[in-house]
Amino acid sequence: MRTRHLVTSVDGMVAQLVNLISKGYRYYFVGKAADIANRAARDQRMLDYYDAGLPKWTRERRRRRGHANFRYLRYEGWFIVLATEGDAPRFWTEDALRIRDVRDSPIPFKGYSIGYVQGGYQSILAHEKTRRNAMWAEYRASRDRGEKGVKPPRPPRDMKWHVRVELDDETFEGLKAYFLNIATHRAADFIAREFIHLTFQPYRPVREQLRTILRAVNKARREAGFQMIPFSVIPFRRRLVKPFQTAGWVAAAETMASSSEPLPQIEAA
Numbered sequence: 001m002r003t004r005h006l007v008t009s010v011d012g013m014v015a016q017l018v019n020l021i022s023k024g025y026r027y028y029f030v031g032k033a034a035d036i037a038n039r040a041a042r043d044q045r046m047l048d049y050y051d052a053g054l055p056k057w058t059r060e061r062r063r064r065r066g067h068a069n070f071r072y073l074r075y076e077g078w079f080i081v082l083a084t085e086g087d088a089p090r091f092w093t094e095d096a097l098r099i100r101d102v103r104d105s106p107i108p109f110k111g112y113s114i115g116y117v118q119g120g121y122q123s124i125l126a127h128e129k130t131r132r133n134a135m136w137a138e139y140r141a142s143r144d145r146g147e148k149g150v151k152p153p154r155p156p157r158d159m160k161w162h163v164r165v166e167l168d169d170e171t172f173e174g175l176k177a178y179f180l181n182i183a184t185h186r187a188a189d190f191i192a193r194e195f196i197h198l199t200f201q202p203y204r205p206v207r208e209q210l211r212t213i214l215r216a217v218n219k220a221r222r223e224a225g226f227q228m229i230p231f232s233v234i235p236f237r238r239r240l241v242k243p244f245q246t247a248g249w250v251a252a253a254e255t256m257a258s259s260s261e262p263l264p265q266i267e268a269a
Contacts, residue, residue, distance in 0.1 A: 004244060005043060005053070007075045010110045011201055012243030017080075017114050018163045020071055021102055025082035026116065028107060029098040033077050046072045050081060050091070062086070080107070106164075111171035111200065120162040121155045143218070144228045166205035176213045183220040188227040191217065195233040202235045210234045 007013040033039050047053040052072035054062070059069045068086030073079065083091060083099075092099070100107075106115030124132070135152040142149030167175070175198075182191060195214065200206050211234060218228045 005047065005072050005074060007073055007243050009241055009243070010075065010199075011239060011241045013073065013075045013109060014112055014114065014165060014201060015241065016073055016243050017082075017107060017109070018165060020082050021114070021116055021163045024084045025069075025071060026085065026102050027083040027099050028080055028102060029095060029100060030078065030080045030107070033074065033079055036077075039074070039077075043072070043074060046079070046081065050083075052081070078109070103161075108168055111167060113166050113168040115164050116161055117164045118161050119157050119159055122158045124155055140231050144230065146222060164205055165201070165203040167200065167209050172209050172213075175210075176216065179213050179217050180220060183217040184224045184226060188221075188229055191229055192233045195229070196235070201238045203238070207234055207236070 007016060033042050035042075050070040050072060052070040054069070062069055063084065063086065066087050068088035068091065069084045070088075070091070071082045073082075081095075102114070102116045106113040132152055132155070139149045139151055166172075179191070179194070182194070195210070198210070200210075202210075211231065214229060214231060214234065221228060
């Protein structure tokens with residue numbers, strides 16, 4: 001049996017939040033479950049209290065009747081309750097002081113800031129995307145040669161609402177300070193590996209932030225006469241993950257984490 005509330009990775013939690021926000025879960029509050037031994041019981045209380053474990057066809061009927069739907073997710077000791085618009089007097093009254101709107105207060109999670117914003121780039125056709133990619137490749141090549149280059153114009157923007165995943169301010173400033181500190185004190189291959197080994201999922205705003213850092217690094221290296229770092233060190237495709245695991249696997253992992261007994265030794269054959 002799969003538990004649809006226990007998320008087993010940071011990437012999986014971010015993917016689930018993006019999915020739920022895009023489906024109308026705009027309101028949330030977060031908390032921490034510090035007691036490892038009682039997490040399973042707490043999960044069940046939260047699921048029962050908010051009716052957060054209902055099947056999708058029941059949630060659809062509730063939505064059509066004007067009732068709010070809820071989802072409860074937990075990753076290790078961090079949990080979040082998300083809600084849609086609708087009738088839920090107990091939620092809007094009892095939790096009023098801790099409820100946040102993702103449109104005004106992005107969700108902070110493990111260095112990410114996940115919000116819902118208006119305005120984004122319009123979709124472009126395949127041939128236009130190919131042309132723009134070629135323009136960007138030529139621009140980056142000219143920058144690597146130390147030339148100014150001509151940056152391609154930004155695509156037109158629309159006024160639709162979009163889920164936006166980016167690095168929070170503290171994480172972004174910390175990464176920028178670290179890379180600028182080593183920009184002229186480490187070899188190019190070392191800095192390239194540091195970029196490649198970053199574990200953040202390359203959502204478009206995250207890629208733009210990393211490119212901003214890389215441009216600052218290359219500016220410092222160019223002024224010092226050092227080799228430039230190619231933009232190819234920033235990943236483009238997101239990693240595919242399975243956000244949920246089986247209930248037995250999660251229970252065994254948490255039981256082992258809460259146990260004070262040493263791990264069993266594996267004898268060599």
